[in-house]
Amino acid sequence: MADIRLNKITVCGGGNGAQTLAPIAAHQLDCQVDLYAPFGDEADRLRSGSDSHGGVETTGAVQAKALLRCISADPAEVIPGSPLVVLVLPAFAHESTLRAILPFLDQGAWVGAIPARGGFDFCAAKLLREHGRPDVALFGLQTLPWACRIQEFGRSIHVLGVKQAVDAASRPAGLIGEMAPVLQGMLGLRVHQAASLLALTLANTGQLIHPGIMYGLFGDWDGTPFPADGVPLFYHGLSDHGANVLAAMSEDVQAIRECLGASIDLSAVRPLIEWLLYSYNRNIQDSSTLRSAFVTNQAYSGLKAPVREVAPGAFVPDFGARYLTEDVPYGLAVSRAIAELAGVETPALDRVIGWAGAQLGKDFLSTHQDETRVPQRYGLDRLDHLITFVRED
Ligand code: NAI
Numbered sequence: 218m219a220d221i222r223l224n225k226i227t228v229c230g231g232g233n234g235a236q237t238l239a240p241i242a243a244h245q246l247d248c249q250v251d252l253y254a255p256f257g258d259e260a261d262r263l264r265s266g267s268d269s270h271g272g273v274e275t276t277g278a279v280q281a282k283a284l285l286r287c288i289s290a291d292p293a294e295v296i297p298g299s300p301l302v303v304l305v306l307p308a309f310a311h312e313s314t315l316r317a318i319l320p321f322l323d324q325g326a327w328v329g330a331i332p333a334r335g336g337f338d339f340c341a342a343k344l345l346r347e348h349g350r351p352d353v354a355l356f357g358l359q360t361l362p363w364a365c366r367i368q369e370f371g372r373s374i375h376v377l378g379v380k381q382a383v384d385a386a387s388r389p390a391g392l393i394g395e396m397a398p399v400l401q402g403m404l405g406l407r408v409h410q411a412a413s414l415l416a417l418t419l420a421n422t423g424q425l426i427h428p429g430i431m432y433g434l435f436g437d438w439d440g441t442p443f444p445a446d447g448v449p450l451f452y453h454g455l456s457d458h459g460a461n462v463l464a465a466m467s468e469d470v471q472a473i474r475e476c477l478g479a480s481i482d483l484s485a486v487r488p489l490i491e492w493l494l495y496s497y498n499r500n501i502q503d504s505s506t507l508r509s510a511f512v513t514n515q516a517y518s519g520l521k522a523p524v525r526e527v528a529p530g531a532f533v534p535d536f537g538a539r540y541l542t543e544d545v546p547y548g549l550a551v552s553r554a555i556a557e558l559a560g561v562e563t564p565a566l567d568r569v570i571g572w573a574g575a576q577l578g579k580d581f582l583s584t585h586q587d588e589t590r591v592p593q594r595y596g597l598d599r600l601d602h603l604i605t606f607v608r609e610d
Pocket residue numbers: 230231232233234235254255256259305306307308309310313314331332334360361363364365366423539543
C-alpha cells in the first residue's frame with residue numbers, strides 16, 4: 218500500500234490507551250479518526266462524554282484534543298475507508314476484535330496492535346489465512362508509548378509519562394520501512410524498525426516487568442489483608458529482591474535471544490536495563506542499578522500495585538489484574554514456549570509463570586495452553602517451523 222492516504226484511521230478499543238491514541242493521532246496526522254468500541258456500552262458512554270466536552274482530550278505529558286468522526290460498536294460503520302486500523306487493547310481482546318473487523322477491512326489495509334504483546338502475528342496470520350486476506354499487512358509496537366489513565370470517560374485521559382522511542386515490526390517484515398514513518402507521524406515520537414514480530418514477542422518487557430514485580434511484591438504474601446496505606450507502590454516500591462527477580466527473567470530472555478539470534482535478527486531484544494534507558498532516559502534520575510532505574514523513573518511515579526478491597530479498609534493483591542491475566546498467557550508463556558522449541562532453559566521465567574498460574578488456578582504451560590498465544594497452538598511446534606514462519610513473506 219505504497220500510496221497510503223490517511224484521510225481517516227480507525228482506533229479499536231475503549232480503554233486508557235485507545236482514548237489516548239485517538240486524539241493524539243487526530244492531532245498528529247490531521248486526519249479523521251473513528252473509534253471502534255464494541256465492549257459493553259462503551260460506545261454510548263464515549264459518545265456522550267466526548268459530546269459534553271467538545272472532544273476527547275489528553276492532559277499531562279502529551280496534550281491533544283479532538284472530536285472523533287464516528288464512535289461505534291458496529292464495525293461496518295467505522296472500519297471501511299481506513300487504510301490504517303490500530304488495536305489498542307489488552308491482548309486477550311485481539312482475536313475477537315480481529316474476527317469482527319476482518320470482513321470490513323479495505324483492500325491492502327494495515328492492521329496492527331499497540332502493544333503487540335506475545336504472539337500477535339501467530340494469531341493474526343492465522344485469521345488472515347482463514348479469511349483469505351493476504352492483502353492485509355500486520356504491524357505491532359513493542360509497547361504502548363504512554364503511561365496513561367482515564368480521568369473522565371470519553372472526556373479526559375491523563376498521560377503520566379511518554380516513552381522517547383518505541384520499536385515496531387511488520388508482517389511482511391520488509392514493510393516496516395514504509396510503515397515506521399507513518400507510525401512515527403501518528404504517535405509523535407521516534408519509531409525504530411525491528412526485524413520481525415517474533416523479535417517484538419521476545420522484546421516485550423511488560424511480560425517481565427508486570428508479572429515479575431507482582432511476584433517480587435506478593436510471592437511471599439501470607440494472605441493477611443493490608444490497610445489502604447499499606448498498598449505498595451508498584452514500580453517505586455521495587456525491592457532489591459524484586460529487582461533480582463527481574464534481572465534473572467531478563468537473563469533468561471537473553472539466553473533465548475542468543476540461541477535463536479544465529480537464525481533470526483533479534484537485535485531488538487534488549488536486556489531490561491537497556492530497554493528502560495532507551496525508553497525513559499530523560500525520566501530516570503539514577504540509572505546505576507536496575508532497581509534505582511525503576512524507583513527514580515518519574516514516569517512510574519505514584520502508580521500503585523493492583524489490589525481489591527475485601528472489607529472496608531482491607532485490601533488484598535488483585536491477581537486478576539492484567540499484570541498476570543494478560544502478561545503471562547500473552548507474554549511470558551509465549552516466550553517460555555519459544556524457549557522450549559529452542560531447547561533453552563528458563564528457570565526464572567518458569568518460577569514466575571508457575572506462581573502466577575497458581576494464583577489464577579491455571580497451568581499455562583500444559584492444560585491451559587489454549588488460553589495463551591504460544592506458537593504450538595498455531596501449528597508451530599518445531600523450531601524450524603517457527604523460523605520458516607518468521608521468514609515467510
Ligand atoms: P484497559 O485496561 O484500559 O483496556 C480495557 C479496555 O479494553 C476496555 O475498556 C475495552 O474497551 C477493551 N476490552 C477489554 N476486554 C475486552 C473484550 N473482551 N472484548 C473487547 N474489548 C475489550 O487497557 P489499556 O490501559 O488501554 O492498555 C492497552 C494495552 O496497553 C494493554 O496491553 C496494556 O497492558 C498496555 N499498556 C498500558 C499502559 C497504560 O498506561 N495504560 C502502559 C503500558 C502498556
